[in-house]
Amino acid sequence: MVPKKKIRWIKRFVPRTLFGRSLLILILPILIIQAISMFIFFDRHWVKMTSRLAFAVAGEISILSSYIDLSDNDEMVQKIMSLSEQHLEFLITFDRGEILIQDTMPSNILEGWEGMVRSSLMHELGGAMNYPFTVDVDFQEKWTEVRVQLPKGVLNVSLPQRRLFSSTTYIFLIWVFFASTILLIISILFMRNQIRPIRRLALAAERFGKGRRVENFKIEGAKEVRQAGQAFLDMKTRLQRQITQRTDMLAGVSHDLRTPLTRLKLQVAMMGDSPDIYDIKNDINDMEKMIEGYLNFVRGDGRxxxxxxxxxxxxxxxxxxxxxxxxxxxxxxxxxxxxxxxxxxxxxxxxxxxxxxxxxxxxxxxxxxxxxxxxxxxxxxxxxxxxxxxxxxxxxxxxxxxxxxxxxxxxxxxxxxxxxxxxxxxxxxxxxxxxxxxxxxxxxxxxxxx
CATH class of the missing domain: 3.30.565.10 (Histidine kinase-like ATPase, C-terminal domain)
Structure with missing residues (x-):
């Protein structure tokens, strides 16, 4: 059994209107499903794709480092660099005799996508080659720079962001967001159209309950709402017929009761004045007041x-x-x-x-x-x-x-x-x-x- 206090606490955050509750029923499952889908997509697809791209780039840089390290002259190094720029989209420079300044920044210092890409590339580079290296990721410039310490100098490799990071994922997220927004707008419009007949029925019932005229009310909406609207119209017709019959009946009763009282008043008026006649007149007046009061109470003012x-x-x-x-x-x-x-x-x-x-x-x-x-x-x-x-x-x-x-x-x-x-x-x-x-x-x- 769920404690009543917890249920009351939950009720504070539940919308009071049918429209709000219907939207909550529609939106909440969509948000939960999207959150789960995004988590699974990010964990299974985005991270793995980034790791695989980093693995490919790390293998290519490892091969270049090995070729340049084995090359005996600058002409061969220049040829390797030209081929890499042409087919791998790398911008390569080789600083012969230079010494690499080790990067003291931790691998997890960057946040978001930059940190994820840097960590993946450093992990794959560490497994692909034995040379010291540094990685610098700059998403604002959309370039990544890798510097590798070779025995003869420092190899500088600059590669575009698209080699490590797929922008199609953004497109997928934007598409999901806009598709969900469009579906939500359609749902809101649909729910408004479904709830509008219920609101009109409630307003009509309120007006009729207050004795006001109910005009231009037509049956519309879903089957159940139409049934409720038809039941309201039938009830309204029966009540109005009952009020009319009661008023007509009381009008006749009033006439039937007042006619003999009027005759009694005339007969008493012709009898002259005496204490007994005075008492009879008072009794007749009391009867008239009581009948008038009863009729006023029962008659009402429905018309x-x-x-x-x-x-x-x-x-x-x-x-x-x-x-x-x-x-x-x-x-x-x-x-x-x-x-x-x-x-x-x-x-x-x-x-x-x-x-x-x-x-x-x-x-x-x-x-x-x-x-x-x-x-x-x-x-x-x-x-x-x-x-x-x-x-x-x-x-x-x-x-x-x-x-x-x-x-x-x-x-x-x-x-x-x-x-x-x-x-x-x-x-x-x-x-x-x-x-x-x-x-x-x-x-x-x-x-x-x-």
Missing amino acids: ETTLLTDVSMMLRDVTISTKRQGCDVALTLNDVSDSIPLRPTAFKRCLNNILSNAAKYADFIWVTLERTGDDEIHIVIEDNGPGIDDNKFEEVFRPFYRLDSSRNVNTGGVGLGLPIAMDIVHTHGGKIWLEKSAHGGLAVHIILPV
Whole structure:
């Protein structure tokens, strides 16, 4: 079993997006294979080829050294040197009577290709002849110089770099690099085209979940992505049909319920005034309020169009309306003037529900609007009322839950104000929760995406 801590440590370096993970799956094996291939190529091909070239050059220099050492006159030496320059691409000079200054530089002092070539040539020269020698490699000038101490003088042999070092290897590396780059670009373009339908499906689902219109969405991509897109469209159609049927049904129910209530109100109005008639009228009014509350909760606002709405302007309107109820309201906008996609009637109802609840129990309300990051706004509604217990923060969002157990509409409503507010916030893709207020009452927090 792999420890969880190690797995979490690895997850930090794993891309979070599907596109990034797909690229990692494509790139990582290619890099590993190329690294192994380069190592094998360098070890088996490049080093061996350099050793074989050095072996050939060392044999040729050994033969030249032996011929020049055995030659009795300068004419023969000059002829050997001319033939070597003509057929072996050597530039040869012979300094008769000179003594070779031994090279004190270690054979491994040079790094990279120069050090590898020098070491290979010195190794092969040491095995091919018994004369003292020095080797000087200069890749900038693309020449290599070998000086050999013969009994009659010093033999200087200069040879081009191509006799010891093959430039075709560079071409191979460049070809591999560009081929890999081209394949990687093709893979990236292919993966982008494969992931684009998934992103569009995610955006369409997000828009539909927030109650916005999903337009110009078409099924495309791989077979599995097409199946998911078709399933989303089928689900969208079923939900829209269900919302339409529910709205039409509730419209009929609303008419059927209100018609007998209207007849009762007319009959009661014709009975005159008495304590019993007054109680009946109150009961009928309570029934109307409860039915209206139930219908508002179940109906929702699915048919309302999403519009760009100025949140700060809406907060000004609802706070003015709350002030008319006799409650003082302090509004702080913090220079936030963002227009965000909202269903204005629904969200205004959400704010009115929260403010009316606060106005029932408090005499002062604080409303704050602020921006939290680039993609969210934060609305806080606080009051100085008695508040509620912490263990009731979740329960008050349950439909028909009331802190007042008497079920009196005048004192506590029907228990649908906060559930309707939560439903509206959630359909906008936001979050809502309760906390204790610093002013002694309750604080309602709303987060909305911009």
